[in-house]
Amino acid sequence: xxxxxxxxxxxxxxxxxxxxxxxxxxxxxxxxxxxxxxxxxxxxxxxxxxxxxxxxxxxxxxxxxxxxxxxxxxxxxxxxxxxxxxxxxxxxxxxxxxxxxxxxxxxxxxxxxxxxxxxxxxxxxxxxxxxxxxxxxxxxxxxxxxxxxxxxxxxxxxxxxxxxxxxxxxxxxxxxxxxxxxxxxxxxxxxxxxxxxxxxxxxxxxxxxxxxxxxxxxxxxxxxxxxxxxxxxxxxxxxxxxx
Amino acid sequence: xxxxxxxxxxxxxxxxxxxxxxxxxxxxxxxxxxxxxxxxxxxxxxxxxxxxxxxxxxxxxxxxxxxxxxxxxxxxxxxxxxxxxxxxxxxxxxxxxxxxxxxxxxxxxxxxxxxxxxxxxxxxxxxxxxxxxxxxxxxxxxxxxxxxxxxxxxxxxxxxxxxxxxxxxxxxxxxxxxxxxxxxxxxxxxxxxxxxxxxxxxxxxxxxxxxxxxxxxxxx
Amino acid sequence: xxxxxxxxxxxxxxxxxxxxxxxxxxxxxxxxxxxxxxxxxxxxxxxxxxxxxxxxxxxxxxxxxxxxxxxxxxxxxxxxxxxxxxxxxxxxxxxxxxxxxxxxxxxxxxxxxxxxxxxxxxxxxxxxxxxxxxxxxxxxxxxxxxxxxxxxxxxxxxxxxxxxxxxxxxxxxxxxxxxxxxxxxxxxxxxxxxxxxxxxxxxxxxxxxxxxxxxxxxxxxxxxxxxxxxxxxxxxxxxxxxxxxxxxxxxxxxxxxxxxxx
Numbered sequence: 001x002x003x004x005x006x007x008x009x010x011x012x013x014x015x016x017x018x019x020x021x022x023x024x025x026x027x028x029x030x031x032x033x034x035x036x037x038x039x040x041x042x043x044x045x046x047x048x049x050x051x052x053x054x055x056x057x058x059x060x061x062x063x064x065x066x067x068x069x070x071x072x073x074x075x076x077x078x079x080x081x082x083x084x085x086x087x088x089x090x091x092x093x094x095x096x097x098x099x100x101x102x103x104x105x106x107x108x109x110x111x112x113x114x115x116x117x118x119x120x121x122x123x124x125x126x127x128x129x130x131x132x133x134x135x136x137x138x139x140x141x142x143x144x145x146x147x148x149x150x151x152x153x154x155x156x157x158x159x160x161x162x163x164x165x166x167x168x169x170x171x172x173x174x175x176x177x178x179x180x181x182x183x184x185x186x187x188x189x190x191x192x193x194x195x196x197x198x199x200x201x202x203x204x205x206x207x208x209x210x211x212x213x214x215x216x217x218x219x220x221x222x223x224x225x226x227x228x229x230x231x232x233x234x235x236x237x238x239x240x241x242x243x
Numbered sequence: 244x245x246x247x248x249x250x251x252x253x254x255x256x257x258x259x260x261x262x263x264x265x266x267x268x269x270x271x272x273x274x275x276x277x278x279x280x281x282x283x284x285x286x287x288x289x290x291x292x293x294x295x296x297x298x299x300x301x302x303x304x305x306x307x308x309x310x311x312x313x314x315x316x317x318x319x320x321x322x323x324x325x326x327x328x329x330x331x332x333x334x335x336x337x338x339x340x341x342x343x344x345x346x347x348x349x350x351x352x353x354x355x356x357x358x359x360x361x362x363x364x365x366x367x368x369x370x371x372x373x374x375x376x377x378x379x380x381x382x383x384x385x386x387x388x389x390x391x392x393x394x395x396x397x398x399x400x401x402x403x404x405x406x407x408x409x410x411x412x413x414x415x416x417x418x419x420x421x422x423x424x425x426x427x428x429x430x431x432x433x434x435x436x437x438x439x440x441x442x443x444x445x446x447x448x449x450x451x452x453x454x455x456x457x458x459x460x461x462x463x
Numbered sequence: 464x465x466x467x468x469x470x471x472x473x474x475x476x477x478x479x480x481x482x483x484x485x486x487x488x489x490x491x492x493x494x495x496x497x498x499x500x501x502x503x504x505x506x507x508x509x510x511x512x513x514x515x516x517x518x519x520x521x522x523x524x525x526x527x528x529x530x531x532x533x534x535x536x537x538x539x540x541x542x543x544x545x546x547x548x549x550x551x552x553x554x555x556x557x558x559x560x561x562x563x564x565x566x567x568x569x570x571x572x573x574x575x576x577x578x579x580x581x582x583x584x585x586x587x588x589x590x591x592x593x594x595x596x597x598x599x600x601x602x603x604x605x606x607x608x609x610x611x612x613x614x615x616x617x618x619x620x621x622x623x624x625x626x627x628x629x630x631x632x633x634x635x636x637x638x639x640x641x642x643x644x645x646x647x648x649x650x651x652x653x654x655x656x657x658x659x660x661x662x663x664x665x666x667x668x669x670x671x672x673x674x675x676x677x678x679x680x681x682x683x684x685x686x687x688x689x690x691x692x693x694x695x696x697x698x699x700x701x702x703x704x705x706x707x708x709x710x711x712x713x714x715x716x717x718x719x720x721x722x723x724x725x
Contacts, residue, residue, distance in 0.1 A: 003444070017349065021340065026351035063455050138340070158446050158458060161402040165448040166456045175338060182354075216456060222336025222390035229333055273631055273643055276584025276676050278474040279507045279530065279541040279548050281658035283651060314651035314667035365594045365668070372666035412663040415656045433661070436534065 003157040005148060007092035008140055014089070016103040019141040024107060027133050030181040030191035032174050033072060035062045035167075036137030036145050038081065038104065039130045044123040055081040055134075056125065057099070057117045059149050062142070062170045069212075070199050072127040079149075080123070084116035099148050104135055117145075119152040139164065139171050169216030173202065176215075176228055183232045187239035201231060283311070309379065309418045316375035321368060325356050328370045335377060336390035344410055345373050376414060380421040397427040401442040408434060464556065465721035469589040469673070471662055472654045474550035475564050475697065476584045479577040479688065481545045489574045490529050496570040497540065500563060501531035507541050507659060536661040540567040545581075547571055552654070552662040557701055564697060568690045579685040580693065584678035585700040589708070590653050591671040593720055600625035603648055603671055606716045611646050611671075639682045642703065645674035646711075673711060675704050 008018045022028065041053045056078035058065070067073055079099070086102040087095060099117040106113065137145060143160035146167070151157045180198040181191040189197075202212040211227070214220040320328065332342050343350045346369045356362050362370075381389045393405045397420060408416045408430075416434055419425045431438045444461075451457040485493070494504050507530040510523060530541040537553035540563065549564045571577060596602050600615050601624075609615075611630065618625050628647040635641050649672045656664035677700040712721075 021350050026349065026354075028354070159442070159444045161442060162444055162446045162448060162458055164402060166458055169456065172338070175340060179339065218394050218396075219391060221338070221394065222388060225338065225390075226334070226336040273633060274582075274584075274641070274676075274678060274680070275643065276474060276476045276582075276586040276678055277546065277548065278472065278476070278550050278586065279509060279528075279539060280472055280474065280550055280552070280660050281655035282472075282588070283653055283655050310652055310656050310664065310667065317667050318650075363595045364597065368668050369666050372668075412665055414664045414666075415661075418657070433536065 003159050004093045005096065005151060005157060006144060006160050007089035008144060009089055011089045016086075019101070019137060019144070020104075021136045021138045021141070023104065023135045027136055028178055028182065029133070030185075030195070031136060031178040032195065033058065033065065033076075033127065033130065033133075034136065034142070034171070034174050035060060035065065036142045037130075037133055038101070038135035039078075040132050040134050042078070042125060042131075043129055044078070044080075044125060054123075055115065056123065056130075057081055057101075057145075058130075059117070059119070059122075059145065061146070062167050069203065070196055074126060075124040076127055076130070078123050078125050078130075079117040079119055080121035081115045081117050083111045084114060086114045096148070096152055099145050101135075119149060139168060142167065142171065168218070169212075172215045172221060173212065176202070176225070180228065180232060184236060184239065187236045189235070189239060197235075198228075201228070310415075313372070313375055313379060313414070313418075316378055317368065317372045320374045320378070321371035323371075325362050325367060325370065326359065328367075328374055329353070329357055331374060332370075332377075332390075336388075337393070341394060341406055342370075342373070345406060346370055347410075373409075376409065376417065379418065386421055392421075397431055401431060401438050403431060403434065403438065465717075467721050467723050468554070469591045469721065470554050470587055471590050471652075472550060472552055472586075472588040472660070473554045473560060474548060474584075474586045474588075475560075476582070476586070477547045477568070477580060477688075477693070478545060478582040478584075479547070480579055480581065480685065482575065482577050484544055485529055485542055485575060492574045493529070493542070493570045494531065496573065497531045497566060500566060501533050501538065501540055503532040503534065503536075505530050505532060505659070507539075509543070530659070532659070536659075538563060539660060540570075542571065547577075550660065552660045561694065561697065565690070565694055568688075568693060572688065572690055577688055580681070580688050581685055582678060582680045583693065583696055583700065584676060585697060585704070586674070586676040586678075587704055587708070588653050589673040589675070590649075591673060591712070591716065591720075592665060592668070593671075593716070596669055598669060600628055600648060602669075606713055606720070607671055607673075608711045608713070611673075611711060636703070638679075640677070640679045640700065642707065643674075643676040643678070644707070644711075645676070646672055648672075673708060675707060677701070677704055 009015050022031075035058050038055065038057045040055045042056045043051050044054050044056065045051050058076055059079050060073075060077045065072060065076065081101065081104075084098065084100065087100045092100065095116075097119050099119070100114075101116055102114045104113065104115050140160070143163040146163045147158060147160050177195055177198045180201075181194040184194045184197075185191070202215070203210050206214070211224050214224055323331075329342070333339075337345075339353050340350050343353045346353070346366060348366060352362075352366075356366075377389045377393075380386045380392065386392045393409075396402055396404050405417045405420060408414070408420070411434070413434055416430050420427060420430050435441065446458050447461045448456055448458055490504070506527050509526050509528065526543060528541050528543040530539050532539045535553070538551040539549075541548040541550075547567055549560070549567050551560060551563070554560060591606065593606055596606070600612055601619065603612060604615070613625065613628050613630065615625050630644070630646045632644045633641055634644065648669060650669055651667045652664070653670070653672050653674070654660075654662060656662055679696060679700060
């Protein structure tokens with residue numbers, strides 16, 4: 001059967017905020033970089049060697065972003081963003097070269113409020129050049145981005161629910177790392193260290209399977225979250241005693 | 244609440260006539276268009292508690308509405324502070340992004356509340372409602388691992404979870420599902436009559452040889 | 464119509480002289496007539512409790528009546544022994560509701576007709592919800608007409624807080640027609656979300672009830688049921704409802720709440 005490209009909402013209840021986890025100053029700086037993250041004014045290199053500054057979005061697959069679970073790969077694939085009018089939900093079945101990002105910058109009323117990623121304007125960027133992150137997509141946003149990106153490249157449309165199954169484990173990891181870092185910052189533990197700690201904890205073998213693997217199954221996620229919150233409390237107590 | 248309640252006279256000790264005076268004449272009965280739908284409006288002089296005194300059969304005929312209970316428990320839960328309520332939800336194992344969705348706010352808003360920032364009255368009530376719904380589900384229906392239950396699909400072939408039902412204001416289906424008496428497919432059809440077509444897919448997720456979750460077409 | 468309209472249930476009740484319960488054959492025929500709009504048959508159970516002075520046990524009666532429901536479970540027609548009830552939780556426009564009423568009456572009169580009208584009522588139940596509204600009567604001042612808040616200013620001056628208000632007013636029109644307005648701040652829901660009709664269930668919280676019940680009862684003999692005349696009477700009952708509703712709410716409610724989708 002043929003699937004259509006999906007939209008984040010129906011036309012009788014338009015709510016573009018469903019695409020985003022965080023925008024503007026809502027973005028938490030120590031959240032690990034992830035597919036769908038939007039950066040502004042990134043220096044990118046044209047084929048002729050010249051450079052420009054563009055707004056870009058990471059289109060690298062979530063499972064292909066890191067070498068060892070923590071360190072980012074040396075080059076990340078990004079797509080350029082440009083101002084774009086807001087498409088209606090019905091129009092999302094077309095515009096196959098784009099990922100629409102309506103209300104990307106909700107604080108402005110002007111043209112750059114809504115943008116779109118252009119899948120035929122691609123660049124490879126070293127992670128160090130990605131500095132100013134202005135948006136993170138929600139799980140739904142990431143699923144839609146993957147659907148459109150893969151469809152653009154292969155003409156195959158896969159339902160977002162399938163992408164959800166394949167990527168929600170790694171999305172959950174990002175949430176957990178973000179929480180771990182946030183909770184331990186007041187105890188003086190820096191995000192770089194906290195991230196490594198969290199990944200180590202997630203990769204611990206618990207009865208033959210790692211916690212990271214357990215996150216891929218929604219049946220076990222809340223258990224892992226409870227364990228993590230308990231572990232964080234212990235660490236915070238220890239740090240408090242030492243500090 | 245019974246669909247049709249008429250009370251005559253204010254001297255019966257079955258009704259709360261208020262402070263008794265001599266020969267107080269009650270007001271005339273007011274005509275009402277009756278509905279088959281169950282109305283929950285309260286009338287002075289006849290409260291639900293007194294309905295129980297009135298008639299033991301009452302409870303057999305009308306199981307106590309979950310919604311009445313949900314409302315009462317929400318009021319109860321609402322006495323706690325925001326941070327206390329958020330803590331409890333964290334203890335249950337909910338993801339912050341799901342709590343945000345269930346309460347109808349952004350993830351950033353929930354993060355602000357966790358840092359102690361004040362929340363609007365409506366949000367407090369919604370958070371209390373969520374906790375109360377968890378209480379109902381856990382206590383009445385003995386669902387263990389409430390947070391896990393909320394984020395698991397009702398039916399393997401469709402990604403719809405109790406979170407999705409709750410967010411779309413179908414708490415009735417959430418309670419129905421928790422009761423264990425209802426057929427999950429019927430609940431899904433009630434929620435979205437098109438669910439089978441909507442989630443039909445030619446693809447599946449599998450674990451590839453590199454141990455990563457991957458996508459492939461389903462075997463024919 | 465407002466994107467965020469507060470109406471949760473609209474019901475039309477036609478009361479008629481008691482008739483025999485619909486035979487099995489009649490139920491099947493009616494099902495066929497209603498199949499396009501209301502294809503799901505079910506049995507509706509309605510309980511009445513009547514309590515009388517001096518009588519220890521009140522009288523409880525249960526009636527089971529055939530009911531025909533739309534596929535999305537928002538609209539139903541119920542054939543009681545002494546009434547036909549048409550109701551919907553998804554109102555939209557009067558014309559659409561009227562069509563269902565016409566269908567129901569035609570079905571009734573074609574299969575096993577009833578002999579007269581004892582009462583015709585059209586009831587609109589509105590749950591006005593405003594985000595962040597407080598718990599006191601006075602919190603509703605910006606949103607509904609002051610007259611619906613009773614003695615709120617008087618009690619304020621006396622340093623008292625009005626905690627509860629249940630208002631009922633009966634307004635007479637001409638020729639046997641009246642409107643009963645029930646109103647006041649409430650909590651939870653006016654229409655049970657767990658009832659047989661599906662309705663959106665926002666988290667339980669404060670709302671302002673505006674229950675407008677427009678009805679007619681004969682002043683003389685009980686007239687015959689003529690479907691055309693009945694629909695015209697229904698139109699007449701419907702006519703003042705909108706104006707009444709609009710006069711009881713504030714412009715601020717319109718602007719900030721009712722005109723905002725979801």
